[in-house]
Amino acid sequence: MLLVLSEDHKEHLSFLPKVDAPVVGEFGRIALEFLRRGTSPKIYEGAARKLCVPVEMVQHGVEGLMFLMTESSKHMISEVDFLDSVLVLDFREELNQMLLQLYQQHHSQIRSILSYLPSNLxxxxxxxxxxxxxxxxxxxxxxxxxxxxxxxxxxxxxxxxxxxxxxxxxxxxxxxxxxxxxxxxxxxxxxxxxxxxxxxxx
Structure with a gap:
């Protein structure tokens, strides 16, 4: 199964190639922390100051990454499907592999967190x-x-x-x-x- 990303999600994730690899890893850590405990504007502001970018850009980047990880984990997509899904983002291969590694490391934990979230379905x-x-x-x-x-x-x-x-x-x-x-x-x-x-x- 492939994920279908909307134009908004593509735009939010377009911030990731502009930052270094450690920053992407930090965004992944923040996204997981937000899934566990909820969002915090202070964390967005601190990251925005360090990167010298608007707070909204950091917020959208983290939320876009959170959406990518949660949807991938929810549907338990395979490694091949994950890489095929992010091809539409036109990221460099190094970044695609980093996102895949984030997904593989944390998908079980994300599924566990999602199982405790309320759902109307x-x-x-x-x-x-x-x-x-x-x-x-x-x-x-x-x-x-x-x-x-x-x-x-x-x-x-x-x-x-x-x-x-x-x-x-x-x-x-x-x-x-x-x-x-x-x-x-x-x-x-x-x-x-x-x-x-x-x-x-x-």
Whole structure:
């Protein structure tokens, strides 16, 4: 899977090639610290004074780096996918490798931090299913198609109790077609052509 970076994120990260390698490493440390404890304007101001640049530039650089690391960790993207994702930034190879090293060193820790953050998205809790088959019917002579009924239980991330139930119904052939289509889409996402298209999406 490749990350699709918006123009704003590209602009925020464009500050990184203008600073030395140790500064990029320090930005990575600050980004991780902010994930743990929240942002601090004083740290932005101190870094801006040292680099003789506007505070907003430092803030955007750190936040852009934080977004890159959190999204990469959230989706557990591979080394190849990470490098392909940052190609659109046109960074020098040394900087790409440094960002990759930051990601590889801290992705487990970032995922652990993200698991404690509140989220409004529903989460899977349970799935119940039933196959309904009509064995005989005098008024219908042709074959009767069985139906699969599913009850999906969802929870909020901040609660263990079920807050939403969705009822889904389909016939087995449609379900098999949906599964095969999704599997084909996952295979297609790994092709070089799909990677090239994703890199060029703006």
């Amino acid at each position: 529903p989460a899977y809790h349970n799935l119940e299913w039933r196959l309904d088959v009509q064995l005989a019917r005098r008024s219908v002579r042709q074959e009767v198609i069985p139906m699969l009924t599913m009850r999906l239980h969802l929870t909020r991330s901040d609660s263990c109790s079920v807050y939403s139930i969705r009822i889904l119904q389909t016939d087995p052939s449609t379900l098999l077609h949906l599964i095969s289509t999704l599997e084909a889409a996952l295979v297609a996402m790994k092709t070089s052509n799909a990677r090239r298209i994703l890199r060029n999406i703006k």
